[in-house]
Amino acid sequence: MNIDAKPYPFELPETLPALIIIDMQRDFVEQGGFGSSLGNDVTLLLKIVPVVERILQVARDLGMLVIHTREAHKADLSDCPESKRMRGQCAVRIGDQGPMGRLLIDGEPGNEIIDTLKPLPGEYEIAKPGKGAFYATALQDILSEHDITHLFFCGVTTEVCVQTSMREANDRGYECLLIEDATESYFPDFKQATLDMISAQGGIVGWTSPSESVISALKSRYGQ
Ligand code: C5J
Numbered sequence: 001m002n003i004d005a006k007p008y009p010f011e012l013p014e015t016l017p018a019l020i021i022i023d024m025q026r027d028f029v030e031q032g033g034f035g036s037s038l039g040n041d042v043t044l045l046l047k048i049v050p051v052v053e054r055i056l057q058v059a060r061d062l063g064m065l066v067i068h069t070r071e072a073h074k075a076d077l078s079d080c081p082e083s084k085r086m087r088g089q090c091a092v093r094i095g096d097q098g099p100m101g102r103l104l105i106d107g108e109p110g111n112e113i114i115d116t117l118k119p120l121p122g123e124y125e126i127a128k129p130g131k132g133a134f135y136a137t138a139l140q141d142i143l144s145e146h147d148i149t150h151l152f153f154c155g156v157t158t159e160v161c162v163q164t165s166m167r168e169a170n171d172r173g174y175e176c177l178l179i180e181d182a183t184e185s186y187f188p189d190f191k192q193a194t195l196d197m198i199s200a201q202g203g204i205v206g207w208t209s210p211s212e213s214v215i216s217a218l219k220s221r222y223g224q
Contacts, residue, residue, distance in 0.1 A: 001221040003177065005209035006199040010177050012221045018065040018148045020169075022133065022155030022162045022183075024052060024117045025070045026110045029156065032099035033110045034071075037092045040186035045156050051182045051211050052154050053116055058215050060120070062222045065146050067139065068119045071161060072106040072127035079129040079136065133165035140172060150175045152214065154182035159190040166198065167205055176206035179214055 002009035027033035029045045036042050059066050073080040077095050085094045094103050100110030106127050112118075119125045128137050143151075151174045153166050162183050169176050178198055185191035198205040 001217055003207075003209050003217040004213045005177060005207040006195075007203050007207070010175070010207040010209065012217060013150050013175075015147060015149070016062065016064050016222055017150035017152055018067060018143065018146065019055065019059040019152045019154070020067045020069070020133065020165065021052060021056065021117065022069050022153065022165055023071050023157075024049075024068070024155050025072075025113050026100055027071070027104055029114060030100065030110070034094065034103045035157075035186065037090050037098065037103060038088060039090070042186075044186055044188075045184045048154070048156070048182050048184045049114065049116065051179075055152075055154060055179060055182055055211055055215065056117060058218055059152075062218060064218075064222075065143075065148060066119070066123040067126060067133075067142065068113055068117070068123060069126045069128050069133045069137075069155070069161075069165070070106075070111055070113060071104060071129075071131070072111050073104055073129055075102070075105055075107065131161045131164040132168040133161070134168040134172065143174070148174070150177075152177050152179060154179045156184055157190075158183045158185040159187070159194040160185075163194050163198070163205075170205050177214070178206065178208045180208050180210050182211050 001012050028035040101108030126137050133139050151169055155162055166176050195208045199208050
C-alpha cells in the first residue's frame with residue numbers, strides 16, 4: 001500500500017510507522033509566547049490544529065507510536081546557548097517573564113502542548129533544547145526500541161523545527177513524510193519553499209502529502 005505523495009508514492013512498511021508532532025505548544029501558537037515575542041502573527045499557525053487533531057486521533061486508533069516534542073530549556077538556562085538567547089532585537093527573550101510564564105522554559109504554562117493535542121499516557125513527550133528533535137534528546141533510542149523505520153511529521157514551524165527534525169531523521173536513515181496541511185509557518189512562502197525542497201531532487205529529504213491521502217492510506221493499510 002502506497003500513499004499518494006510527492007515526489008513519488010510513499011511505500012508503507014509492514015510494521016506501524018510513528019507520528020512525530022513538533023512543538024504544538026502555547027509558546028508558538030498563542031499570543032504572549034516566544035513566537036509573538038519575535039514579532040510573528042501567531043494566529044496563522046492555529047489553522048492546522050484541527051488537521052493535527054484528526055491525524056493524532058487516527059494514529060491513536062491504529063496504535064501508532066506517537067511522539068510529541070516541545071522546544072524547552074531548563075529553568076537555569078544551562079542548555080540554552082547564549083547565542084540563541086541573545087539572537088534578535090526583541091524586548092523579551094528566552095527565559096524572560098511573559099504573560100504565560102517564562103518564555104520557552106520547561107514546566108511553564110506557555111511551554112505546555114495545547115489542550116486539544118495533549119499527550120495521553122503511553123505517548124512520549126520530549127523536551128528538546130534545539131530546533132532538531134534528535135539533538136540532546138532520547139528520540140533515536142525511543143525509535144530504535146520500537147523498531148520504527150518510517151516517520152510522519154507535522155507541527156510547527158515548517159521551516160525551522162519541523163524541517164530541522166526531518167533532516168536529522170533523514171540523515172539517520174528514517175523514511176520521512178511531512179503532512180502538508182498539518183504543518184504551518186509564520187511565513188507562507190517559507191512553508192511552500194520547505195515542502196518543495198523536501199521532495200526536490202527525488203525526495204532528497206523525504207516525501208510530502210496531504211492529510212487526506214495519509215489518513216486514508218494508513219486506515220486501509222493498518223486498520224482492522
Ligand atoms: C522556532 C520551532 N521557530 N518550533 N521553533 O523557533 O519551529
